[in-house]
Amino acid sequence: MTTTCQAPKGGVAPVSKRVMNLSHFMRKAARRHRDQIGLVWGEKTWTWAELDRRIDAMAAALAARGVTKGDRVLVQSKNCNQLFESMFVCFRLGAVWVPTNFRQTPGEVAYLGHASGASVMICHSDFPDHVAAVREVAPDLREVISIGASSFGTDYDTLVADYAGQAILPASVDYDDPCWFFFTSGTTGRPKAAVLTHGQMAFVVTNHLCDLMPGTTHQDASLVVAPLSHGAGIHQLTQVAAGAKTVLLTSDRFDIEEAWALVARWRVTNMFTVPTIVKMLTEHPSVDQHDHSSLRYIIYAGAPMYREDQKHALRKLGKVLVQYFGLGEVTGNITVLPPALHDLADGPGVKVGTCGFERTGMQVQIQDEQGREVGPGETGEICVCGPAVFAGYYNNPEANQKSFRDGWFRTGDLGHVDEDGFLFITGRASDMYISGGSNVYPRETEEKVLQHPAVAEIAILGVPDKTWGEVGVAVCVLKAGATLSEQELLSWLENKVARYKLPKRVFIWDELPKSGYGKITKKAVRAELETRGCLPLDQPSKISA
Structure with missing residues (x-):
């Protein structure tokens, strides 16, 4: 995938677009902040120098097993220090990091292994079925390394110990050399591997520091509340570039009480998450029980944040919210709405509903x-x-x-x-539906519904209808202790949106299905509606379940 630049007019010959190997971020942090803590996980801590040595050792172990530039390394793991390190191990070798969402099924991970052409797999010991599934379909797989003792591969930490002290020179890379296969969520079909490159990611990291969290330095700390396999991994790469420490939750279960306790203990200054997690964090009682005055940036992405949730978070935390819009294919790098533009009051000059303006260079x-x-x-x-x-x-x-x-x-x-x-x-585009010849964009109606005092979450999607072509179906989750009927909500909403935008049916559920990253996905909601017998609409329906 390496390319060379075209010769401009004047006859200058093409030259290699050599760029910094991204693993140099870790090397630089180890040189400048050698004995400072770079990673925290529970009661364990690692200095930058320790992390760099471990990465060197693991890179040497993989090199001894034939891993070279361009090889794909599939990684199936919960958040842990080994997952954090594996990114830099791959980068240092010029190999391609292929992380999965650890909540995916063995079959789903097997597809990623096959589609990526993985030759090595690093897998947490909790997932033997995933290894077996990958081995069945990935013909190029020649080595499996286990995080923790297992029957399916050599232990990661044993290899680190065996190759301790062996330094690895980072592979030479060009701008377009791939470093990461960032698999899409697959909401419209099979996941696709978006190819991220060393040159592209160097720009992204610089831009994140410029536009999302200016002033971040080695004195800062970042809390991880999402799997490092996707957006949180990009955020943490940015922290390493700045020399800021990373703090992991102690388990894969999202514990809100622990999250706020870690913010207070480590004086956390930033975190990256999605709107639903911000909502959970700020509505939990523990937000008022721990000191969070150190926070400067809570960066959220993955979906726009509903205005009512935004206001609540601002009341609890102050002006620390940063929104960005961006897909995995653009590495989260399209627009930004900085803290100063997150206003609590709706008034003249306030851009309610915007996801911001163009990122620098985009x-x-x-x-x-x-x-x-x-x-x-x-x-x-x-x-x-x-x-x-x-x-x-x-x-x-x-x-x-x-x-x-x-x-x-x-x-x-x-x-x-x-x-x-x-x-x-x-x-x-796939969320829009056409009812009676009119385009309906569910987002507008969802925002209105969330202004109802009983509604906590909402998803509206279009479904087939014999009369109108398509109509809206709403699925709501109510706030604790609240009661609300379908007819009560439709009556309340009637004068707030045009009639053709009103959902035809409303279902009240205890919770909405979410992706492994905490996002509400319409695909999953539709599947659950069908499973519960709520669709198609021309059959007897269940108002709640």
Whole structure:
């Protein structure tokens, strides 16, 4: 996948686009902050120098087993120090890090192993079935390493001990050399491997420090509340670049009480998460029982944050919220809404509902179906270009053809920009439905429903209807102790949105299905509606379950 630049006019020969190997971030932290803590997990801590030595040793162990530049290393693990290290081990060798969401099934992980062409697998000892599944379908797999004692592979820490003291020179890499296969969530089909490169990621890290958390240094600390396999991993790579320590929760279970206790103990200054987790953190009683005055940035992404949830978080924490919009393919690097623009009050000049303005070095354009730019206020597909855009999908020319047009990456999200260049997301193109000939974007109605004092969470999706073509179906979760009927909510909503935007049915559930990263996904909600017998609508329905 390495490319060379084209010769400009004047006859200058193409040159290699040599860039820094991303593992140098760790090396630099170890040199500058040698004896300072770089990683915390429970009662265990590692200094930057210790981490760098462990990474060298593991890289030497993999090199001895034939791992070279370009090899793909599949990693199935809960958050732990070995998972954290494995990213830099792969980078140092010039290999490609292929992390999974540890909550995926053996079959799902087997698909990732096959699709990536993995030759090595690092797997936590809790997942022997995943190893067996990968071995069945990944013909290039030649080595399995176990995090913890197991029957399926050599122990990771044993290898670190065996190869201790062996230094590894980072592999030489060019701008477009792949470093990470970032698998999409697969909400519209099979997950695809977005190829992230050393040069691209160096820009992303710089941009994160510039736009999301300016002023971050080795004196800061970051709490991890999501799997390091995806967005949280990019966030932690940024922390290493700044020399800021990373703090892991003690287990894979999200413990809100522990999270706030760790914020207080380690004087945590930033964390990355999704809106539903921010909501959980700020609605839990422990938010008032621990000192969180050290927090400067709570960065949320993955979905827009509902306005009512945003207001509650601002009341609890002050102006520390940072929103960014970005897909894995653009490495979270499209827009930013900094703390100063998160206002508690709705009033003149307040941009309610925006996900911010373009990130430094990136350009956003709203395009119609023909790829023409539309004017301010007009809805179209959000397209983006700039150095944060990925190199393309691995071994998937059809997906690449669909995702790029005239050099623009097509996000598949719909939205508009205002006269000031602020972006407003209407929703996924796939979320929109057409009822009676009118386009309906569920996001608008969802925002209205969340203003009802009894409603905690909401998801609205379009379903087939014999009369109108499609109609909306809403699934709500109520606040603790609240009661609400379908008819009461529809009556309350009637004068707040146009009639064609009203959901035809409302279902009240105890909880909404969420992805492994804490996001509500319409695909999972639809599947659950079908499982519960709520769809199709022309059969007897269950109002609640």
